[in-house]
Amino acid sequence: xxxxxxxxxTSSDTIIALLEAYAGPLLADVGMELVEIxxxxxxxxxxxxxxxxxxGGITIDDCAKVSRxxxxxxxxxxxxxxxxxxxxxxxxxxxxLKKPQDFIRFAGRRVRVKLRQDLGMGKLVVGTLVxxxxxxxxxxxxxxxxxxxxEQIARARLTLD
Numbered sequence: 001x002x003x004x005x006x007x008x009x010t011s012s013d014t015i016i017a018l019l020e021a022y023a024g025p026l027l028a029d030v031g032m033e034l035v036e037i038x039x040x041x042x043x044x045x046x047x048x049x050x051x052x053x054x055x056g057g058i059t060i061d062d063c064a065k066v067s068r069x070x071x072x073x074x075x076x077x078x079x080x081x082x083x084x085x086x087x088x089x090x091x092x093x094x095x096x097l098k099k100p101q102d103f104i105r106f107a108g109r110r111v112r113v114k115l116r117q118d119l120g121m122g123k124l125v126v127g128t129l130v131x132x133x134x135x136x137x138x139x140x141x142x143x144x145x146x147x148x149x150x151e152q153i154a155r156a157r158l159t160l161d
Contacts, residue, residue, distance in 0.1 A: 012039045015079055019050070022073055023066075027052060032062065035091045036098065039084075046084035051091040058090040097156040100132060107131035111139065112159040115152055123154075126161055 016037045024034045035051040052058055052066055067088040074080060097103055097111065111129045127141035137153060139146045 015039050015048070018077065018079060019048075019070070019073075023050065023070060026069060027066065031055070032058070032066070036096055046080075046082060047087060048080070048084050049087045049089070051089060051095070053091055053095065063088040063090075094157050094159055097129075097158065100135065100150075103129060103132050103137050103156075106158060110159050110161060112157055112161065113137075113139065113148070113153055114155045115148070116154045117152070119152070126159060 016039055019037050020034065023037075027034050032052050032054040035053050036049075037051075038047070038049040040047060050066065050070065052062065054062070067086060070088065071086060074086075094112075097106060107129050109129055111127065113125045113127075115123045115125065117123070121141070125139065125141055125146065127139040127146065130138035130140055130145070132138065133147065135150065137148045137150060137156070139148065
């Protein structure tokens with residue numbers, strides 16, 4: 001018999017997974033990409049942040065449409081049991097690179113890569129993204145080719161440096 005008054009708190013990871021499963025295909029159907037979802041406590045409250053992108057860039061209207069769709073979905077699913085602010089925006093010029101196709105799409109661009117371990121050059125590497133070779137990320141760092149397994153990368157993003 002279920003206990004009355006017992007509130008089940010859905011974890012941030014679970015909410016992110018639910019949203020990825022819903023929003024990823026929804027956005028793909030309209031030519032957009034779900035870049036990243038963040039759900040965390042900031043200051044006095046919780047913020048649910050979705051970063052979206054498309055060829056040619058994201059407009060304010062794109063963000064508003066996606067925000068309405070996500071709000072409606074979250075209202076129906078009722079998976080967040082506390083107050084939060086929903087933000088939908090572009091990932092910006094220094095967008096994160098997460099998926100294998102990101103490392104292909106942005107070949108030729110400058111990237112900043114934070115490594116999980118120092119490989120003899122520090123944990124932070126800045127170079128030009130060559131692309132993927134056998135599922136490994138290839139960078140050109142000061143005229144030296146650097147091949148990284150994706151597991152070695154803690155974070156990667158485009159950079160203006």
